[in-house]
Amino acid sequence: MRLIRGNTKIGRGGSRPTCWTTEIGRASQLIATLGRRKDLDVICPYCGYDKDCALFTDEHVLPRALGGNVQPTNPFRCRVCKDCNSACGRWIDGRFAKSWPIHNWKTDAARRTYDPNAEVAFPPSYIGTRSDWNQADGTICEFWLGPTGDHIYHFHEPYTDADVFAGRPPHIPATKVDPGTVFVAFVGTNPVWPPIVYRGARETFDEVTPIHLVNAAPHRDSVPYPALTTSRQQAQYNWIKSRPEGVMVPAQLAMDVDWGERFLIKFGIGLGATLLGGNFVTSQHSGVLRKALWERKPESRAQLGIRGSAFLARDEMQMPMFAIPQCHTIVVMPVQGRLMALLNLYGRHEGMIQISDDQQLWECLIPEEGRTWTIAPAFRRFVGPVSIIDFMNNGEPETSPLRKQIDAILDSGVPLPPYHLTDPTEPKSA
Ligand SMILES: [Zn+2]
Structure with a gap:
């Protein structure tokens, strides 16, 4: 809703507003007609200041x-x-959307439909900081779950802010933090899934953060497969491979009060x-x-x-x-x-x-x-x-x-493809 008035700014000798227009169509028309008239001010609902209407956005x-x-x-x-x-x-908004409960319900709602003709990306859910990681190299390990239960590890030096977000705090620029390294272990055996999981991870982590695959075979051609380049990455990879299977994952989460x-x-x-x-x-x-x-x-x-x-x-x-x-x-x-x-x-x-x-x-x-x-x-x-x-x-x-x-x-979406191609017990959609 726009709020338009004439030359009424306090301190310019104008009077307080006498004529308010709050109807959207009329307001848009006025803005279009008057263009950037200097005396055309609008009050911002969030800060309460009069500003030139050209300084406003949706x-x-x-x-x-x-x-x-x-x-x-x-x-x-x-x-x-x-x-x-x-x-x-x-x-x-950014802090709220990246709080872990909202992030996770968002990813859950997003994984309800599938467009086979589009480059689908389902972002992973945030589980928390792994408490079984030894942190010998000064990094922490944030743990995420992909759409087919894929294990996604992000090792990075701790962020300076409290750890209450799914990933990098939205108010800290990517250039101010350690990009770290991400490792993805696919779980689904249907070859349709690795590219979807990979794209979801790519959209979630910063562009400069390398993503390595723990078990790309037999689909290693469907996503990039960079080699480990540092001893730190090799140690992190070895730790992932040494995790016992089928046990509860110890992870910690924090919340803003x-x-x-x-x-x-x-x-x-x-x-x-x-x-x-x-x-x-x-x-x-x-x-x-x-x-x-x-x-x-x-x-x-x-x-x-x-x-x-x-x-x-x-x-x-x-x-x-x-x-x-x-x-x-x-x-x-x-x-x-x-x-x-x-x-x-x-x-x-x-x-x-x-x-x-x-x-x-x-x-x-x-x-x-x-x-x-x-x-x-x-x-x-x-x-x-x-x-x-x-x-x-x-x-x-x-x-x-x-x-x-x-x-x-x-119900209008296309059901998700099966996670596994050979297991008849797997539900066809999540
Ligand atoms: Zn404002």
């Missing part, structure tokens, strides 16, 4: 990394300044700007959310009195009826004089946040019975909005028309 309220770039029209986009867009990418909190706040602001427009952006509560968004210390954020609940584990969901496997569900509903937004990700993690406490802002836009949207991220498609009453379908949401539409999307 922001995905639900990030692309989580399948938020839905087709063909995207109802969850707003205009934010370039500075905020790039800062959010590194410090908010305020996991996902700032992402949820950003989501609340973006959704408020998208659904309620300019009056929300200039509202008092939106200012409180902004303050929380840029506050790094969890204890300082807690003092701002923002209502909601950060992402919880599946068995702690307060509203499990909105959990649809592999899908995201967005719910917006007025509750006791507050407009609340619920975001359920991958049917696994649920967070809730107050968007506004000013009923005038939403009474003409959000009906009392609320609104829901459901997104199938692996397919970049969504269904909605529907009212919560329709979603609930007399207490049987699983048989609602909405659910049938979602199931049709989820």
